[in-house]
Amino acid sequence: EVQLVESGGGLVQPGGSLRLSCAASGFTFSTYDMHWVRQATGKGLEWVSAIGTSGDPYYPGSVKGRFTISRENAKNSLYLQLNSLRAGDTAIYYCARYSSRRGALDVWGKGTTVTVSS
């Protein structure tokens, strides 16, 4: 079964850091681009970052310089390092597989919740 399982979320103070992890199984992880998408409570989907099969990272302006995406193919794992966190970063963070054939995020994890509050 193709599966993505996120972990590492929690409550953190403004300015703090967290490292999110995503464990992949059921597919050849190294051959897929991977993405992080977040969703604040009651809000829409916001793309947070992506990493290509060769390790090239991509970020929107809202998180560039604060978030770092990485992957470890030997462990079938995706990571997102979140630094200098702000209240506006509070959201569910989803890990998602990108299907280049469809141009779509075709497999999603259940998400991990990040709460930034003092």
Add this chain to the structure above:
Amino acid sequence: DIQMTQSPSSLSASVGDRVTITCQASQDINNYLNWYQQKPGKTPKLLIYDASNLETGVPSRFSGSGSGTDFTFTISSLQPEDIGTYYCQQYHYLPPITFGQGTRLEIQ
């Protein structure tokens, strides 16, 4: 960055109704447009890719059309299990992946 504008932002319809959601891109994206469904409390699910192709296992009452800047998502006969929020997403210009703001669908 490309902006994706969905309308309406919410709608209420009856079981059996035909439901239509539109998505407009700020630039020509050819047919590089996908549609997702997110049921309450659940993870988003891919329904349609390349504007009109049904993802495997998705019921045939769902369909999509369009090209360029204007796209349409249709449910031919609304079912109770279709409640949730629907998002369009473009992938013509990457990065970033861009989502529409979502359309919340309720049953009357």
